[in-house]
Amino acid sequence: MPQPLRRDRDRLFPADPSTRSLARTLYERVADAPIISPHGHVPVEWLVDDRAFADPASLLITHDHYVTRLLHASGVALDELGLGGSAADPRDIWRRFAERWPLFAGTASGYWIAESLENVLDVTVPLSAATAAETYDLIAAQLATSALRPRALFERFGIEVLATTDDPLDDLAGHAALAAEGKVGRVLPTFRPDRYLDPDAVGFAPRVRQLLSATENQSTFAGYLAALEQRRRYFIDHGAVSADHGVEIPETLDLDAAAGEALFARVIAGDADAADRQAFRAHMLLQMARMSVEDGLVMTVHAGVVRNHSSTTFRRFGADTGHDIPRRTDFVGGLRPLLERFGLDRDLHLVLFAVDETVYSREIAPLAGFYPSVYIGAPWWFLDAPDAMARFRSAVTETAGFSRGSGFIDDTRAFLSIPARHDTSRRADAAFLARLVIEGRVDEETASAVIDDIVGPQPKRVFKL
Amino acid sequence: MPQPLRRDRDRLFPADPSTRSLARTLYERVADAPIISPHGHVPVEWLVDDRAFADPASLLITHDHYVTRLLHASGVALDELGLGGSAADPRDIWRRFAERWPLFAGTASGYWIAESLENVLDVTVPLSAATAAETYDLIAAQLATSALRPRALFERFGIEVLATTDDPLDDLAGHAALAAEGKVGRVLPTFRPDRYLDPDAVGFAPRVRQLLSATENQSTFAGYLAALEQRRRYFIDHGAVSADHGVEIPETLDLDAAAGEALFARVIAGDADAADRQAFRAHMLLQMARMSVEDGLVMTVHAGVVRNHSSTTFRRFGADTGHDIPRRTDFVGGLRPLLERFGLDRDLHLVLFAVDETVYSREIAPLAGFYPSVYIGAPWWFLDAPDAMARFRSAVTETAGFSRGSGFIDDTRAFLSIPARHDTSRRADAAFLARLVIEGRVDEETASAVIDDIVGPQPKRVFKL
Amino acid sequence: MPQPLRRDRDRLFPADPSTRSLARTLYERVADAPIISPHGHVPVEWLVDDRAFADPASLLITHDHYVTRLLHASGVALDELGLGGSAADPRDIWRRFAERWPLFAGTASGYWIAESLENVLDVTVPLSAATAAETYDLIAAQLATSALRPRALFERFGIEVLATTDDPLDDLAGHAALAAEGKVGRVLPTFRPDRYLDPDAVGFAPRVRQLLSATENQSTFAGYLAALEQRRRYFIDHGAVSADHGVEIPETLDLDAAAGEALFARVIAGDADAADRQAFRAHMLLQMARMSVEDGLVMTVHAGVVRNHSSTTFRRFGADTGHDIPRRTDFVGGLRPLLERFGLDRDLHLVLFAVDETVYSREIAPLAGFYPSVYIGAPWWFLDAPDAMARFRSAVTETAGFSRGSGFIDDTRAFLSIPARHDTSRRADAAFLARLVIEGRVDEETASAVIDDIVGPQPKRVFKL
CATH class of the missing domain: 1.10.2020.10 (uronate isomerase, domain 2, chain A)
Incomplete structure (x- = not known):
């Protein structure tokens, strides 16, 4: 006779009784705190339609x-x-x-x-x-x-803020309707321009033409940049606080206007070779930072994933079908041109997410421990799990403390899992902090203040909420 | 007065009493299970001669x-x-x-x-x-x-299957004799063709000539491939279930027949430059996968080791004298051509072994968590040790679970250490699973089923035993 | 009312009571042992002036x-x-x-x-x-x-040996004065020639000219090498036991004398391109090893840091202002030419420090576990912290044991923190060893001998003190 599942109230806490007890105490401070979800993939229609x-x-x-x-x-x-x-x-x-x-x-x-x-x-x-x-x-x-129903769950889950991820040309009617209606908590769009920035993306050229015609801009590089700026402004007017960038290689490149125009012309004409196309991506990542400095959108970078590793699967089943695979990532060299330009700007919030966990102690924590613009993205994708979270905290904290983190990001479309994901992160942080207290490295009062900050004030601060 | 060694029955289990107790319970389920050793370096002569x-x-x-x-x-x-x-x-x-x-x-x-x-x-x-x-x-x-004596130990150790590692031109007389005699358990040959596939291996050209003459094939690329296929068939006829490949760089390359012939001609003529020689190795790794798809031999890849780092030592003392040193490894890019061709084939069993442990969470677990052909090789060489095993399980499990592993591989010539090595792995897995149970992440019934599977059914399934 | 800080006497020990108790026992053996600090950045003037x-x-x-x-x-x-x-x-x-x-x-x-x-x-x-x-x-x-005052603290801290870090042209008058006075313990200079070896260092050419004129050598490569040898000898005469090398990339290159002369000529004339300049750095790292073989100075290599990542900050505030950021590092390929020449020489002591912790299990422990000249540098810079130390021991010990380590290196200018840093290392090692004992992997007697060795005899042996 099968036993029912029974969720252990001490789940994810370490075995040692004193650490476990303290982890529980710390966790209970934040167990029921509202959910701040500044990046994810829930379709806004679910909340608009409430089917x-x-x-x-x-x-x-x-x-x-x-x-x-x-x-x-x-x-x-x-x-x-x-x-x-x-x-x-x-x-x-x-x-x-x-x-x-x-x-x-x-x-x-x-x-x-x-x-x-x-x-x-x-x-x-x-x-x-x-x-x-x-x-x-x-x-x-x-x-x-x-x-x-989605709205009932939204309320039951205690979601205070939920960001969606949206195409730059989306009219954001769903967000506008929700806001006008005023019955659901804060649901924000996120500007996600990848497919307009990557010449190798399927349909890149027609999509750029569409962008230019939608914004009545000329098909020059200056016009293209202006069109992106206009759409960012449109998103901001609809409540967006961040722009999200998924790149395989977090490379950036600083070009002057003339070189940018020439590169854009080659790219749009289909004359760009592989090096040109990579240069374009790298320059556009830097341009996105420039726009973030100007319009205040938080810039999140999700880097280091080879998308659609199996071409056969991609052709038959499309993208996001399980064969995006991480690769080795270099933030220190790749982001240097961007950071040389904008890294010391305190109003820029640049959140770095990695799936190559070697960069946590080697690159991201050291960068975020110096540049006021750089924040350490929470463990993401394959690393969004209890053991990986423990490795993450261990890797970054001794260099950068807790203040430079992004707060937890669920990054999910699996709506039902949202509370479990935030709960996992809260338990993992409670467990980590409890260990530091038991090992005499922080006192309990400080640990309490840290966990209180992590679940709410921190993501609000980092994402300008 | 020196104290005698006393083996602690709880050795390798975590200190926490509740975790330790559960680890012991899990371990005891499999402590005496037969040893499945699908890859190793014990010379068959030891068992044939029984000296x-x-x-x-x-x-x-x-x-x-x-x-x-x-x-x-x-x-x-x-x-x-x-x-x-x-x-x-x-x-x-x-x-x-x-x-x-x-x-x-x-x-x-x-x-x-x-x-x-x-x-x-x-x-x-x-x-x-x-x-x-x-x-x-x-x-x-x-x-x-x-x-x-070797046979007595074989029996005392409870070895059910033991694979040796053999040269493609080996006549496997020892294996045949053992099988005919029927007194020792299952002892299988393994096809290990590295020295016939790597133009930089000492004696490569004469060895290929020997291969061709032994199989009465012509010295074309087609003939060379047919010769390898014949020898694989010979191994299969003598009980082999796998082919093992040691490569410094796990790079693969897809070439059409004409390009393959041309490359082979340059390589055999000694006209191949370094890029050609690497291309040949990369293409042959893909050809080995093609043959595995056709003849069913499990394909194991041991990658990422710089062999014979000290030339002086190599000249004086030969290979395998302690200065093979790991290097950074890229499976995601390197294996892509192979996986594009054969990765979705469920009958291909491709087991990936690494000594660069950064690839566990970043590359191998994500690949094995999608491609039905890819299996996660157990921690190997320098990583075949308790702490490294714990890091390995922590790195791969949250992404790929337990089902995608190879089971333990002792990979050793140190015959006396075989039971200790398998025992270490069983203890390490029991310790890991006990922690998951104590942390409320799997229930004890599931943990029991997992450890039962890992020590026997899993390697039999993966190695088609 | 704020609570006073109270240092927990069991700080940094694991929570499990049995492990903690044993860690305390091991720690207490070495808690008050003299401090051996064979590499650091305390200015000798502090001790000379005693202000x-x-x-x-x-x-x-x-x-x-x-x-x-x-x-x-x-x-x-x-x-x-x-x-x-x-x-x-x-x-x-x-x-x-x-x-x-x-x-x-x-x-x-x-x-x-x-x-x-x-x-x-x-x-x-x-x-x-x-x-x-x-x-x-x-x-x-x-x-x-x-x-x-510095001298009182030096005594109170129980410092037995303290090495400073000095410019090759330093007259070491402070060290001579201290030695003559005989009132402070052993304070040794360290030869740190980076800025004389790197054509990209600010002021490289005038500095080399100064070196040549100070040593009355001709401005040939041979003269330059002789000048460096003379200055090393001068350091040795003033008590130096080691030469320290900070390099971004631990690459080495073997050149014959003629190629070296030609390269040096281009470098000094300012005609060297980026590849030439890197070749020069790589060759000079090998030359430093050659000199260490000849004059016996221990060679320490601190590798893998991108210095002065933010140019704006560097221009305004100078070097060592917090934006040196680690990068991926390759010791196995990079050091091979050096190790081919000198790696088997037991009198060479080559201590490798890394900030890319992936190299610990993959590269440094395997190298130090074979080459008698290679020693594993203690975790350094961002990794000089309790969790990172635990990861370090876990990563290197199963391959190389304890005997191949450098002993702890505080590497600091923060004089007041020296006892805390050594204490942290002693606690971390006690915690690690206690775990091995509790897990039945070493016996307590052995663990005691290991920790006794690590804090004193080991650094003295490795640094030839």
Whole structure:
């Protein structure tokens, strides 16, 4: 007879009783603090429309490429999971997942799903082939209730701020409607211009033309920059506080206006070679910093991921299907031109996110420990998990303390997992701080002040909320 | 009066009593499970001939470059240790080792030798200059007994499968004889073609000629590939399940047949420059994957080691004399051509071993968490030790769980250390899993299932045993 | 009412009671052992003149770029901290620091300052805006006493050996005077020739001319090498035991005499391009090893730091102002030419310090575990902190044991922090060894012998003291 899941109230705390007890005390200070989510991928429409989630599979599996990737590795084809527009029955998808549930033991995804099942969906039946139908029905029944609608969850989760991620040409009508209605907490757009800045992105040239025509700018480099500035301004007018940049290589390049124009002309004409295209990306990252200095948008850089590593999968199933793979990253050399120009500007907030964890102690903490503009992005993507968080804190704190961090970023589209993700971060920080206290390195009063700051004031300060 | 060694039954378990207790419980499930050793360097002749080991020095020191390297670093010349054909008295070698025994405190080698001495050789006298003669005699007396013959140890150690590592032109007579005799457990050959694939290997060209003449193939690239395929088939017919590849750089390159022929012609003619030679290695690594897809041999890649770092030592004492040094490794870019061709093939089993531990969380776990063909090789060489194993599990599990691992690989020629090595891995995994349970991240039932799987079913599955 | 600081006697020990108790036992063996400081930056004049330290700010803040950098990151301008010759009131500097004291929670700097305040300066009032004036006065009053003069502290700290870092053309009069006087313990100069070896260093060419004229050598490469040899000899005659080399990239290059002359000629004439200048640095690092083999000076290499990352800050405030940032480092390839020439020479002592901690397990421990000349430098700079020390020991010990380490190096100009730094290292080592004992990996007797060796005999052996 399967045992129900029971969430351990001391989960993620260290085993040693004195450390555990103190971790619990620190955690309880912030366990119920409002959620500040300054970067993520929840579609604004979910909150605008407030429709019930369609079914357990699309809610918990299909759109979560952390989950589909591991199923795929174990031999499930992506079309069996409903990806790429394939017509898979949600019950079949759920069954495939439930019978492979042991694959997720010890993973961050497994932990979050367990948390969502028990804490949000009241499902305490363990997942398995035998319980697949039953758990599907239990969840589907829950999803049909008004308590599981997006707005109800938004409130139940205690979300104070939620940022979405949006295309520069998005009209942000959803955000405007939500704001006008005034019934949901603060939901902010985020300016995400990658596809307008990278000549190698599919559809780059037509997209740039669209940008120029939408903003009535000329097709010069100056016009292109002005168009981006206009759209940033539009986002700011709709509440945006940050611009997010995903780059494989965090390289920056300073060019004068004439060189920029010439490079842009080659890029738009399709005459740019690989070096030119990289130079363009590098120059545009620096231009984005320049614009952030001018318009005040916080600049977040998510760097070091090779997107769409498997071309076959990309062609068949599209992007964000689980084969974005980290690579070695160099921030110290790559960002130097940007930092030479703007690094000493205190109004620039440049938040660096890495998936190459070697940069934490070697590059990001030392940079953030000197430049007033540089902030240490929370562990992200593959590193957004308890052990990786512990390694992160250990790697950065002795150099940069706690004040230079971004605060936790859930970066997720998995709406149900948002409270679990923030809770994980709070528990991990409580555990880390408890150890420092027990080891005589900070006193309990200071540790209390630090954790209070991390969950609320810090992200508000860093993201200018 | 020196205290006898006493092996702590809770060794390698964490200090915290509750975690330690659970680690012990988990460990005891698998403590006596049969040993699956799908990759290692024990010479098949030892089992064929079943002769007594010659003496304590050659058994425990001379052939173990983990041991000779640290003695060398401390100032002992390699010829004093009997390397390079030097005529050192085994008693002198043993004395040099025994008096320097404190050098090995905290090392993996020291741990394994302590385990071998007490658990296999019943030597409980601590090693020192004063006890060198006594311990030598004790061990020598043991070695003279039939209980210490290779076959008796094979049985006593509970080895179910043992793979050797063999030259592609080896006739595998030893394996055939053992199989025909049927008295020893499963002993399998492994196809190890490095020296036939690397133009910079000493004797490459004559070796390729020998390969071609042995298989009656023409000296074209097509003939060379066919010759390799024939030898792989020969190995498969003699029970081989895997092909092992040691490369400094895990780079792969896809070439069409004509380009392959042209490159091969330059390489064989000695006209290939450094770039050509690297291209050849990279293309041949991809060809090996192609053959593995076709003939089903598991493909293991041991990457990232600069072989024979000290030319003087290499000239005087040969290879495998302790100066192979790891280097930074890139799997994500390097293997991409291979994975683009074969990565989605579920029948390909590609096991990646690294000595640059930064790739665990950054590259290997993300790759193995998506590609059904990619498996995470156990920590290897310098990383085959308790703390490194803990770092490894922490680095890969949150992304890829436990199911994508290779199972433990002892990779050793130090026959007496085989049970200690597997035991170390079992203890390390029990300790890791116990922590996850105590931290509320997996339940005990799941942890039990995981450790049961890791020690037997997993390596059998991954290595198609 | 603010609580006084109280230094926990078990600080930095792990929480587990049995491990903690054993760590304490091990620590107490060496807690009061004399301090061996074979590399650091205390100016010899402090000991020659034995003047009172000027004020709390210059003593604890202004000259400590670990401290000023984090204040700068938090928004304090460097001229507000008295850098770059700015006329900041020490009381204002102290106040800025005291009110930002929470920034330092969890940092190594914060820990050392807390130690210095309580253990050296008897200040137990917690730092804050409210206590800034009071604590300033308390410290200032202490500094005025004879007990806080450099010589009194030198004795109180139990310093047995202290090495300074000196320019090759320094006349070492201070060292000679101290030695003649015979009242202060052993204070040794260290030969630090970086600025004479790097064509990109500001003032390189005039400095080389000065070197040549000071040693009456001709301006050929041979003359330049002879001049360096003469100055090394002069240092040795004044007690120096080591030469220290700070390089961004630990690359070495072997050239014959003619190629060296030609390269030197281009470099001195200002005709050398970037590749030439790097070749020159690489060749000179190898020449330094050659000289160390000949004259016996220990060779320390501090590698992997991009100096003066912010040009604006460098121009305005000079070097060592907090923006030296680590970068990825390759010792295995870079040092190979040097090691091919001299690596097997047991009389060469080559100590490798890194700020890219990935090299510990991957490169430095494997190199030091084979080459008798290579020693593992203690964690340095950003890594000179409790968690980083634990990672370091974990990374190197399983491969290289304890015998290949350098012993602790404080590398500091922050005179008051010297005992705290050595104490931190002793506690960290005791904690690490205690864990190994509790985990059954070394016995307590061995652990005791190891820690006894690490704090005294080891650095004396490695630095030929």
